[in-house]
Every structure is written in C-alpha cells, then in structure tokens.
Amino acid sequence: MKKYVLVVLAILSTIQVFSQNPIIRDQFTADPTARVFEGKVFLFPSHDIISPIEPERKWFSMEDYHVFSSENLVDWKDHGVIVTQNKVPWVREDSYAMWAPDAIEKNGKYYFYFPAMAKPEFGRGSMIGVAIADHPEGPYTPLDKPIAGTNGIDPGLFIDKDGQAYLYWCGGGMWVAKLKPNMIELDGERHQVQGLPTGGGLKEGPFLFERNGIYYYTYPWVKNNTTEVLYYCMGDNPMGPFKDGGVIMDESPVGCWTNHHSIVEYKNQWYLFYHHNDYSPDFDKNRSARIDSVHFNSDGTIQKVITTLRGVGITNAEKEINLDRYSGIQSDTTVLVTFINPVNKFEGWKTIFNKEGAWIRYNNVDFGAGALKKVMARVYSARGGTLTVSAGKNGDVPSPIARIEVPPSGKWSVLDFNLSRTVRGVQDIFVSLNGNNRVQIDWISFE
Numbered sequence: 001m002k003k004y005v006l007v008v009l010a011i012l013s014t015i016q017v018f019s020q021n022p023i024i025r026d027q028f029t030a031d032p033t034a035r036v037f038e039g040k041v042f043l044f045p046s047h048d049i050i051s052p053i054e055p056e057r058k059w060f061s062m063e064d065y066h067v068f069s070s071e072n073l074v075d076w077k078d079h080g081v082i083v084t085q086n087k088v089p090w091v092r093e094d095s096y097a098m099w100a101p102d103a104i105e106k107n108g109k110y111y112f113y114f115p116a117m118a119k120p121e122f123g124r125g126s127m128i129g130v131a132i133a134d135h136p137e138g139p140y141t142p143l144d145k146p147i148a149g150t151n152g153i154d155p156g157l158f159i160d161k162d163g164q165a166y167l168y169w170c171g172g173g174m175w176v177a178k179l180k181p182n183m184i185e186l187d188g189e190r191h192q193v194q195g196l197p198t199g200g201g202l203k204e205g206p207f208l209f210e211r212n213g214i215y216y217y218t219y220p221w222v223k224n225n226t227t228e229v230l231y232y233c234m235g236d237n238p239m240g241p242f243k244d245g246g247v248i249m250d251e252s253p254v255g256c257w258t259n260h261h262s263i264v265e266y267k268n269q270w271y272l273f274y275h276h277n278d279y280s281p282d283f284d285k286n287r288s289a290r291i292d293s294v295h296f297n298s299d300g301t302i303q304k305v306i307t308t309l310r311g312v313g314i315t316n317a318e319k320e321i322n323l324d325r326y327s328g329i330q331s332d333t334t335v336l337v338t339f340i341n342p343v344n345k346f347e348g349w350k351t352i353f354n355k356e357g358a359w360i361r362y363n364n365v366d367f368g369a370g371a372l373k374k375v376m377a378r379v380y381s382a383r384g385g386t387l388t389v390s391a392g393k394n395g396d397v398p399s400p401i402a403r404i405e406v407p408p409s410g411k412w413s414v415l416d417f418n419l420s421r422t423v424r425g426v427q428d429i430f431v432s433l434n435g436n437n438r439v440q441i442d443w444i445s446f447e
Contacts, residue, residue, distance in 0.1 A: 020325040021311040022288035031100030031260040032273040032289035037136040043068040074313035079137040090122040104157040113155035168206040195241035270294040320443040324349035328361030353433035370424040378442035384408035385437035
C-alpha cells in the first residue's frame with residue numbers, strides 16, 4: 001500500500017487537463033481540421049469507410065464529410081453530412097477519394113475546401129473544390145467546378161491579419177498561393193513552399209497557423225521509416241521561406257502509417273487534433289480523431305506532443321467514465337485494456353483487473369458541489385470480486401469513497417453503491433482491486 005501511495009503521489013504531481021481519445025466514437029474520422037467559429041470548436045474531418053468497390057477496399061476510401069462541434073472538447077455534436085461525392089457536379093461519381101478537408105470563415109461566410117477526383121472535363125486527377133454556407137454547420141452548397149490550378153490534395157487555409165487568404169496543398173510538391181477576395185480563385189501563380197528540410201519520403205497535409213508573429217508551417221512527413229511524423233517549420237511570412245523547426249509528434253508506436261492534424265487555440269490553450277487507428281488496429285486506413293494539448297517554449301518552438309488516451313477536457317462525474325482511457329496505470333499486465341466486442345470495436349474497451357492491488361487512474365473528474373451520493377458501474381466477474389474507488393485532488397493522497405462488490409456471475413451487470421464520504425470539485429479517481437479474483441469494468445459514473 002505504501003508503494004501504491006508513493007506512485008500515486010508521483011502521478012498527481014504532474015497533473016494535466018485531459019479528455020478521452022478518440023473523440024468521435026460512432027464512425028471513423030480522419031484528418032481532423034479544427035476551427036473556432038462562434039465561440040465553439042468545429043471539427044471538419046474526412047470520413048473513412050470500407051469501400052464497396054475494389055481496389056479501394058484495401059486503401060483509403062471516403063465518400064462524404066461530416067462536421068462536428070463542441071464547447072468543451074468533450075461532448076461533440078454531429079451535424080451530419082455536409083458534402084457527399086455524388087452531389088458535387090465536378091466530382092467523378094463513386095470515386096471514394098474525398099480526402100483531407102479544411103474550412104475557414106470570411107465576411108460572415110463559411111468556406112469548406114475539399115479534394116476529390118475530377119471528371120475529365122473539369123481536370124486531371126484530384127482537384128480542390130469549395131462549398132459555401134451561411135453557418136459553420138451548414139448547409140453547404142458546393143460550387144459547380146473546382147479551383148483552377150489546384151491539382152492535388154489536402155487543402156489548408158490561412159487568413160492573415162491583413163485579410164489576405166492563402167491556400168496550401170500538396171501534389172507533386174508542397175504548394176502555396178494567394179486567394180482572391182472571393183475565396184474561390186487563385187490570385188496569381190502558385191509557388192512551391194521553400195525552406196522545408198529535404199530527404200525522407202512523402203510530405204502532405206499542410207496546415208499553417210500564426211502565433212506571436214511566427215508563422216508555423218506544419219505537415220505530416222515520412223521522415224525516417226515508413227510511417228509519418230508530424231513536423232513543423234517556422235517563418236516570418238505565410239508564403240515562406242521557412243526554416244527547420246522539428247518534430248511535433250513521433251511516429252505511431254503501432255505502425256499507423258499516416259497522421260494528419262490541425263493546431264488551434266481555444267480558451268487560451270493550444271490543442272493538436274490528429275488521428276490514429278484506435279478502432280481499427282489491424283487496418284490503418286480506418287482512423288479516428290484525437291486531441292492532445294500543445295505547449296510552446298519561450299523561443300516559440302513547439303514542445304513535442306506525447307499521445308495520450310485521456311485526451312483533453314474535464315469529465316462530468318455524472319456521465320459514464322471509461323477507465324480504459326486512463327491517465328495512469330499500474331502496468332499492462334496487472335491491468336489489461338481490451339475491446340469489449342472484437343467484432344464491433346465501436347462498443348469501446350473494457351478494463352480488466354488481474355491481481356490484488358492493481359490500479360488505474362482517471363484524472364479531472366468534476367463532482368460539483370458535493371451532491372452525488374452513489375457510484376454506478378457496469379462490471380463483470382466470474383468468481384466475484386471487490387473494487388475500491390478512491391478520489392484525491394492534485395497533491396493529495398487519494399482516499400476511498402466507495403467499494404464495488406461484484407457478485408459471481410456469467411454476465412455484465414450495472415450495480416450501484418453508496419459513497420462513504422462527500423466528494424466535491426474536480427478530483428482524480430483511482431480504482432483498485434481487492435483480492436485476486438479478476439474483475440472487469442466497462443464504465444463507472446456517479447449520481
């Protein structure tokens with residue numbers, strides 16, 4: 001127990017604010033571009049599916065786009081499909097190539113930029129089109145033809161303080177061009193982005209943002225091996241040239257080939273939106289959006305972002321809390337995390353406590369003013385077992401607040417137990433196993 005308390009204290013001393021990854025839990029959402037509109041964060045991802053045609057069945061396949069919004073980065077609302085491939089006049093039907101998009105607001109209009117395979121009469125290969133709306137959630141009306149001179153994919157938008165808009169994209173190189181005030185035509189020639197480091201493999205997915213007078217040109221790059229890092233360069237002009245910055249996020253530890261991202265400031269904190277193959281570990285062409293916090297050094301360089309399961313945001317104690325999206329764990333042998341249903345992975349994960357004293361931590365749970373009286377849990381134990389739920393604020397030793405007595409059963413059950421003391425405010429919760437009888441837990445909540 002002494003060893004457990006020491007470990008917990010060490011973890012508490014490095015507390016951060018997190019939420020659960022991945023953030024969209026009922027569909028695949030890759031290439032997430034986040035934008036702050038009307039005081040909310042709107043998310044414009046691509047939408048991976050298993051293609052109904054070959055050979056795309058073994059490759060990336062997307063036929064439409066959704067838009068999501070959130071005020072707290074925890075609860076996300078799906079506003080539905082805003083653009084779909086067979087309802088855009090210039091897009092080749094059933095091409096399933098609506099890859100990474102972006103969106104921007106100017107003069108009260110919202111412009112959604114997306115790549116797709118063009119019909120022969122409109123261009124060759126993939127081109128970039130625009131759909132326009134009066135509201136960030138839509139409805140969006142796609143234009144009848146793509147932007148001339150934009151053969152390629154992965155549009156990225158930036159509007160500077162002087163109102164000048166820029167379009168970035170990739171295809172035979174990394175490109176930048178000014179946009180005319182109408183936001184649907186290039187203003188002059190396109191230019192290759194200068195100053196990027198050479199070597200390595202594919203560069204794609206450009207995203208530019210400005211902070212304290214520094215323009216950050218960020219992109220996924222196959223820098224060393226076969227999977228992408230997220231990389232950045234810095235400059236004093238949105239068209240470059242740029243100078244080398246460094247790695248924002250390392251390669252996927254499980255070999256997910258792509259990463260694709262956006263970086264946005266919201267309520268005085270910077271966030272990295274990116275994707276990973278959480279719900280599709282055996283097929284990395286189906287990906288899911290994630291969020292983690294971004295921090296800068298005093299000289300403006302970006303600190304490397306370490307991926308988390310916990311993500312960003314404060315969790316309401318009265319909602320289902322998935323301990324499998326933990327912020328601390330004893331080890332991956334005494335506590336296991338695995339899919340509840342290997343056939344339908346969108347059902348999420350479960351946490352399995354294997355040995356006495358095995359524990360898991362989930363931080364930043366808001367208990368409010370102290371009115372909550374019970375803990376509920378969806379649990380399973382073939383032989384029956386006991387879990388102790390503890391809580392503690394940053395720097396405090398966690399103390400027990402409830403015991404979950406799980407009877408022997410061959411099925412999942414939702415049980416509730418009284419809290420032994422009042423819990424107020426934002427606290428970390430810890431769940432640990434008493435005895436050696438294995439206990440599985442899907443979620444817990446408080447009421």
